[in-house]
Amino acid sequence: xxxxxxxxxxxxxxxxxxxxxxxxxxxxxxxxxxxxxxxxxxxxxxxxxxxxxxxxxxxxxxxxxxxxxxxxxxxxxxxxxxxxxxxxxxxxxxxxxxxxxxxxxxxxxxxxxxxxxxxxxxxxxxxxxxxxxxxxxxxxxxxxxxxxxxxxxxxxxxxxxxxxxxxxxxxxxxxxxxxxxxxxxxxxxxxxxxxxxxxxxxxxxxxxxxxxxxxxxxxxxxxxxxxxxxxxxxxxxxxxxxxxxxxxxxxxxxxxxxxxxxxxxxxxxxxxxxxxxxxxxxxxxxxxxxxxxxxxxxxxxxxxxxxxxxxxxxxxxxxxxxxxxxxxxxxxxxxxxxxxxxxxxxxxxxxxxxxxxxxxxxxxxxxxxxxxxxxxxxxxxxxxxxxxxxxx
Numbered sequence: 001x002x003x004x005x006x007x008x009x010x011x012x013x014x015x016x017x018x019x020x021x022x023x024x025x026x027x028x029x030x031x032x033x034x035x036x037x038x039x040x041x042x043x044x045x046x047x048x049x050x051x052x053x054x055x056x057x058x059x060x061x062x063x064x065x066x067x068x069x070x071x072x073x074x075x076x077x078x079x080x081x082x083x084x085x086x087x088x089x090x091x092x093x094x095x096x097x098x099x100x101x102x103x104x105x106x107x108x109x110x111x112x113x114x115x116x117x118x119x120x121x122x123x124x125x126x127x128x129x130x131x132x133x134x135x136x137x138x139x140x141x142x143x144x145x146x147x148x149x150x151x152x153x154x155x156x157x158x159x160x161x162x163x164x165x166x167x168x169x170x171x172x173x174x175x176x177x178x179x180x181x182x183x184x185x186x187x188x189x190x191x192x193x194x195x196x197x198x199x200x201x202x203x204x205x206x207x208x209x210x211x212x213x214x215x216x217x218x219x220x221x222x223x224x225x226x227x228x229x230x231x232x233x234x235x236x237x238x239x240x241x242x243x244x245x246x247x248x249x250x251x252x253x254x255x256x257x258x259x260x261x262x263x264x265x266x267x268x269x270x271x272x273x274x275x276x277x278x279x280x281x282x283x284x285x286x287x288x289x290x291x292x293x294x295x296x297x298x299x300x301x302x303x304x305x306x307x308x309x310x311x312x313x314x315x316x317x318x319x320x321x322x323x324x325x326x327x328x329x330x331x332x333x334x335x336x337x338x339x340x341x342x343x344x345x346x347x348x349x350x351x352x353x354x355x356x357x358x359x360x361x362x363x364x365x366x367x368x369x370x371x372x373x374x375x376x377x378x379x380x381x382x383x384x385x386x387x388x389x390x391x392x
Contacts (some may be wrong), residue, residue: 002176006183008169009139009261011147014077014365015164015190015242017249021045022258022364024052025251025273027073028066030358033275035062037356043097043273047249049085055096056273067093073361078155078164085245116347118309119278120269126287127264128295129302131179134370134377135292138179138225140261142170144367146219150189151365153214163190165242172225177302177326182220182227187211188234190242200238208233258368259284264304272364276355279346283307283316286349288369289376290338294321296379297386299334301326307344314345329389337388341381 012019024045032039039060046053052070074080074088082090128135146168154162169186172179189211194203211233220227243249252270256262269280276282287305294303300323308318321334329337343352350356353375363374371377 002178005174006171007137007139007174007263008171008184009137009143009263010167010169011140011143011257011261011366012168012254013147013151013164013166013189015079015151015166016254017047017165017244017247018251018253019249019365020047020074020077020079020244021249021251022254022272023077023361024054024070024073026360026364027069028054028058028064029273029275030361031064031069032058032060032062033356033358033360035064036060039275040277041273041275042278043251045249045251045273047086047244049245050090051086051092051094051244053094053096057098059099066095066097079243084163085241085243115314115345116277117312117314118283118346119311120280121309121311122267122269122280123306123308124267124269124279124283124287125259125265126284126289126291126305126307127260127303128288128291129263130295132223132370135295136370137260137263138223139170139172140257140263140367141370142172142182142219142223143168143261144370145222146170146185146187146215148366149215149219150187150211158214159210161192161194163192163240163242165190165239165246179225182225184228184230184232185216185220186232186235187216188239189215190239191234193240204234204237260369265306267306271368272360276350276353277346279307279309279349282346282349282353282355283309283344285353285355285368285374285376286342286344289353289378289381290321290342292377293379293381293385294323294334294338297382297389299323299327299329299385299389303327303334305338309346314347316344319344334389337385340388341384 025043028043029041041058043056070093071088131138132141150166153159166189171184173181173183255270271281274281287307291303291305302324304322306320307316
């Protein structure tokens with residue numbers, strides 16, 4: 001009998017303070033890419049009560065009204081009321097931006113003597129598995145879809161008393177490598193003060209019932225996996241004060257939420273606010289693309305790809321494929337196939353995945369992987385992988 005174990009992943013809503021910062025950083029990136037696709041952007045955001053601070057290094061041929069971008073992004077997320085601790089119209093926006101360091105730029109710029117090198121050193125990881133149609137682990141997939149639904153029922157007025165901040169957490173029971181049921185579901189959601197209508201106990205009971213009815217069960221019912229009705233909603237009993245007022249937000253603090261929910265290893269670099277010359281972003285997308293195509297080609301049930309780079313150097317310093325014993329080919333053979341099929345220099349990655357596009361703000365909440373409409377989610381290399389695999 002296969003060994004049983006539990007695995008848990010979490011997601012957060014667009015109104016979570018760290019995700020607010022990710023979205024602002026990526027909104028600024030998108031605006032620069034719209035007017036100058038060759039912009040170099042490394043933009044960091046900090047959010048606190050009534051204040052947004054933008055810092056980083058940006059080099060571009062054009063100017064962007066950063067304050068306007070910040071306020072538009074806060075409005076889109078739903079921070080439009082000063083009672084939430086920060087509002088699009090009323091908050092202070094501080095900007096401290098420098099140009100990209102010349103020492104870095106000379107290793108990344110393309111010239112007759114130099115091809116585009118990596119924008120930094122580091123290691124990047126991509127992953128795919130056959131657990132879901134998206135070829136993603138089930139726990140993070142469910143957590144993202146539930147967080148999205150929490151945002152939807154607030155924004156469409158179904159639960160008009162919700163506020164923007166929120167978290168979801170899903171625990172899945174596995175038998176061996178197979179998910180067999182959802183054993184526990186946790187939702188923390190910010191809400192209006194309803195004490196004029198309910199006692200504190202009644203308020204918590206009302207919110208719990210509505211979240212279970214409109215968020216938890218509709219999400220779980222979309223997937224063909226049994227679930228226990230073991231639900232926790234707002235474990236402290238109340239969640240009125242939230243967002244940047246309750247917890248300072250920073251760009252890049254939700255890297256596990258952004259990727260695979262802890263199910264796969266992580267390179268460590270964040271994505272948001274970085275243009276694609278930064279391999280933290282572009283090479284991680286490429287690693288996911290490779291891993292997904294390997295699984296889609298039925299060459300493995302699970303696949304993790306690691307790429308590593310040195311700043312200023314185009315060729316990766318290492319490429320590694322690990323299928324955890326789920327492939328008929330050994331890892332060394334698959335790594336050779338990957339090196340034959342995929343071009344892994346930064347300029348080739350950017351071109352192949354078409355990354356100099358203003359596509360990033362929508363990725364800054366609810367995960368960068370397992371979502372339709374993005375080039376690194378395409379499975380258009382399956383035939384080539386099968387062809388090369390057939391030669392081995």
